[in-house]
Amino acid sequence: xxxxxxxxxxxxxxxxxxxxxxxxxxxxxxxxxxxxxxxxxxxxxxxxxxxxxxxxxxxxxxxxxxxxxxxxxxxxxxxxxxxxxxxxxxxxxxxxxxxxxxxxxxxxxxxxxxxxxxxxxxxxxxxxxxxxxxxxxxxxxxxxxxxxxxxxxxxxxxxxxxxxxxxxxxxxxxxxxxxxxxxxxxxxxxxxxxxxxxxxxxxxxxxxxxxxxxxxxxxxxxxxxxxxxxxxxxxxxxxxxxxxxxxxxxxxxxxxxxxxxxxxxxxxxx
Ligand code: NI
Numbered sequence: 001x002x003x004x005x006x007x008x009x010x011x012x013x014x015x016x017x018x019x020x021x022x023x024x025x026x027x028x029x030x031x032x033x034x035x036x037x038x039x040x041x042x043x044x045x046x047x048x049x050x051x052x053x054x055x056x057x058x059x060x061x062x063x064x065x066x067x068x069x070x071x072x073x074x075x076x077x078x079x080x081x082x083x084x085x086x087x088x089x090x091x092x093x094x095x096x097x098x099x100x101x102x103x104x105x106x107x108x109x110x111x112x113x114x115x116x117x118x119x120x121x122x123x124x125x126x127x128x129x130x131x132x133x134x135x136x137x138x139x140x141x142x143x144x145x146x147x148x149x150x151x152x153x154x155x156x157x158x159x160x161x162x163x164x165x166x167x168x169x170x171x172x173x174x175x176x177x178x179x180x181x182x183x184x185x186x187x188x189x190x191x192x193x194x195x196x197x198x199x200x201x202x203x204x205x206x207x208x209x210x211x212x213x214x215x216x217x218x219x220x221x222x223x224x225x226x227x228x229x230x231x232x233x234x235x236x237x238x239x240x241x242x243x244x245x246x247x248x249x250x251x252x253x254x255x256x257x258x259x260x261x262x263x264x265x266x267x268x269x270x
Contacts, residue, residue: 011184013043016252017259018230020104020137020212023070024059025051027227028216036067039230043252044139045069047230048263050137050164050214052077054088056090057095071263073101073137075125086119093128102129103137106163107147115143119150125152129161135262136161144168145248148175156181159196160262165214167196170203173244177208182258184212185204187228188221190239200242206254210262211236 018039022028028035039047049060053191060072069269074096076084096102105125107118129136138161140147151157160180165188166173173183175241189197201209211237216227234248237255241248 004261013234013237013248013252014045015256016042016044016211016233017046017048017256018044018213018215018233019048019210020050020186021047021215021216021230022052023047023063023067023215023230025052025057025216028229029059032063032067035229035231036070037110039233040069042229042231042234044233046071046259047172047245048073048137048259049069049079051079051099051106052081052183054091057091061095061098071100072098072146073103074099074184075101075103075105076121077104078108078118078122078139079113081121081248081269082117084124089124089128092125095184096128096132096134099134099136099250100172101137101161102126103141103161105136105151107141107143108139108141110141113225114144121145122147123154126150126156129159133159138163139165141167144172144175145147146176148179150215151176151181155223162210162262164212165218166200167197170199173200173204175210182210182262183208183234184210185240186212186214187218187232188224189243190235191224192221198243201240206244206246206251207258209240209255210259211240211255 046069064070064072096205158181162182165186166183241251
């Protein structure tokens with residue numbers, strides 16, 4: 001299923017953090033040991049797994065217990081915001097502390113769940129994050145001003161977080177950075193038609209960037225047509241390094257440090 005290997009060889013890269021990969025989803029879940037082995041071979045050492053549907057939380061817990069370097073972040077994705085009733089939020093409150101962040105949460109008008117329902121779930125989960133002192137992993141498409149306003153109103157600067165697979169402008173990214181948020185670059189930066197991700201990778205300070213795959217989605221250019229996997233994070237690293245005219249190892253060191261500092265105390269270095 002995953003015939004090709006990424007370009008960089010193991011000696012070039014070690015210790016990468018994939019700040020957003022859905023290891024509990026198919027097709028990765030069914031061949032997880034193979035997926036993690038090829039990721040480690042490619043230099044990816046740590047994996048942040050955000051919650052999507054409450055039914056996935058238990059599996060995320062099991063994966064984190066069985067696999068070294070896997071860190072869950074529990075939460076309800078905006079596409080499932082209509083599930084965020086008192087009962088589910090109560091379960092989230094119980095389980096959230098065993099994760100390294102709350103996520104993924106946010107707003108996305110491209111989903112069928114009404115925006116006011118998404119906003120309610122987003123605010124509840126932000127309040128939980130602030131009360132637990134956990135950073136947040138934010139999903140946002142085409143609702144950047146609204147998300148920014150909600151983050152401000154809910155005091156998200158106290159916990160900070162990551163704008164995952166950020167698709168906004170450089171100016172908008174800087175607004176989130178003012179709240180202490182990091183901007184995550186995904187495989188879209190490698191796409192032939194990429195414009196905004198390339199501008200973000202070129203213009204934002206390296207101290208504000210982290211890397212992710214969003215596997216199984218957002219497969220990098222050379223592997224498009226196949227499901228994404230964490231091993232392909234090196235494609236994102238390579239693209240950012242090339243865009244900035246830096247060595248991959250320099251981008252790796254700084255982005256890893258950024259992820260560690262945000263998730264300090266939750267994500268452990270070996
Ligand atoms: Ni995601």
